[in-house]
Amino acid sequence: xxxxxxxxxxxxxxxxxxxxxxxxxxxxxxxxxxxxxxxxxxxxxxxxxxxxxxxxxxxxxxxxxxxxxxxxxxxxxxxxxxxxxxxxxxxxxxxxxxxxxxxxxxxxxxxxx
Amino acid sequence: xxxxxxxxxxxxxxxxxxxxxxxxxxxxxxxxxxxxxxxxxxxxxxxxxxxxxxxxxxxxxxxxxxxxxxxxxxxxxxxxxxxxxxxxxxxxxxxxxxxxxxxxxxxxxxxxxx
Numbered sequence: 001x002x003x004x005x006x007x008x009x010x011x012x013x014x015x016x017x018x019x020x021x022x023x024x025x026x027x028x029x030x031x032x033x034x035x036x037x038x039x040x041x042x043x044x045x046x047x048x049x050x051x052x053x054x055x056x057x058x059x060x061x062x063x064x065x066x067x068x069x070x071x072x073x074x075x076x077x078x079x080x081x082x083x084x085x086x087x088x089x090x091x092x093x094x095x096x097x098x099x100x101x102x103x104x105x106x107x108x109x110x111x112x113x
Numbered sequence: 114x115x116x117x118x119x120x121x122x123x124x125x126x127x128x129x130x131x132x133x134x135x136x137x138x139x140x141x142x143x144x145x146x147x148x149x150x151x152x153x154x155x156x157x158x159x160x161x162x163x164x165x166x167x168x169x170x171x172x173x174x175x176x177x178x179x180x181x182x183x184x185x186x187x188x189x190x191x192x193x194x195x196x197x198x199x200x201x202x203x204x205x206x207x208x209x210x211x212x213x214x215x216x217x218x219x220x221x222x223x224x225x226x227x
Contacts, residue, residue, distance in 0.1 A: 008153070031213040042117070042203055042218035043156070050213065088155070092212050098168055099210050103155035 004104040006089050011110045018076040020107045022089030025070060031092040032065065034074045037106065038085045046074070046087075076109075084111045116140070117219035119204050125225045126194050134189040134222045136204030142217070144210055145187040147179060148203040150221070156203055162187060163210055191224075199226045 006022040024032065030051050035043040049056045049063045049072070056063045062075040076083055086106040093102055118137045126132040136145065144163050148156040160169045162181045176198070178190040191198055201223050205216040 004155070035218075040122075040220070042119075042220045043205075044218070045215055048213070048215075092214075094212070098161070098163070099212055099214065100158055100161075101216060103157075105153060105155045 004089055004091050004102050006087075006104040006107050008105065009108050009110070011112060012079050013112050014079060014081060016079055018074075018079045018083065018109055018111075020074045020076075020087050020089075020109065022072040022074075022104055023070055024072065024089070024091045024102075026091055026093050026102075027070070028094075032063075032072050033090040033092070033101070034061075034063065035088040035090060035103075036085045037088065043088060079109075079111050081111045081113055084109055117204055117206055117217050119202075119219035119222050121222060122220060123223050123225070125227060126191075127227050128196065129193050132191050132194055132224065134191075134202050134204075134224070136187045136189070136219055137185050138204075138206045138217075139185070140206055140208075140217060141184060142206035142208050143184075144207045144214075145181060146205040146207075146216065147177075147187070147189050148205065150201040150203055152200075159189070194224070194226045196226050199224055 004024050012018045033048040034046045037043050060077045064073045086108050088106045089104040090101045120135045146161040147159045150156040159173045181187045201221045203221045204219040207214045207216045
């Protein structure tokens, strides 16, 4: 199947680092994404990584990919209250000739001031 | 700013009363998607259009239909909404299909069924 799994909740103190984890199942070459959803808003692409990479860094965000374990993580350094949101891991898969995103259920990040 | 717009943001309908949700985009993207997102669930793809070609997911109920009269607009029609259809409906676009093609999402329409 194409399940993407992630834990549902994470709570961190302001200024600490947050690490959100995700596992996926498709073993073919693919792109993996992290989207952010704030209350009442749509999904905003934060960053993505191709499956031939191990790491990608973009300002406060670091994505780590362990292909062997099919494990993806998003680290947010110096977490701020504005980072409180739901974070979705997604995998790009090819199905029936078209490319689709398969999402996890989302991890709700709560930042404690 | 180029964007994906969804109207209305909140929609209330009665059980069995047809409802239409609207999505428009100023990005001039070829592909438009409709997702259903229930509370604490992953967004689930209902269907997508690549230009005028309609692609339905195998498990999308017949109760859900879509129209794309031109590049900019796409509509989601729910013919006979049931209580289980209450959800957030997300519209997204991408320039084309392919691995790594970023999808741009609208703010969503939250549908309530009474």
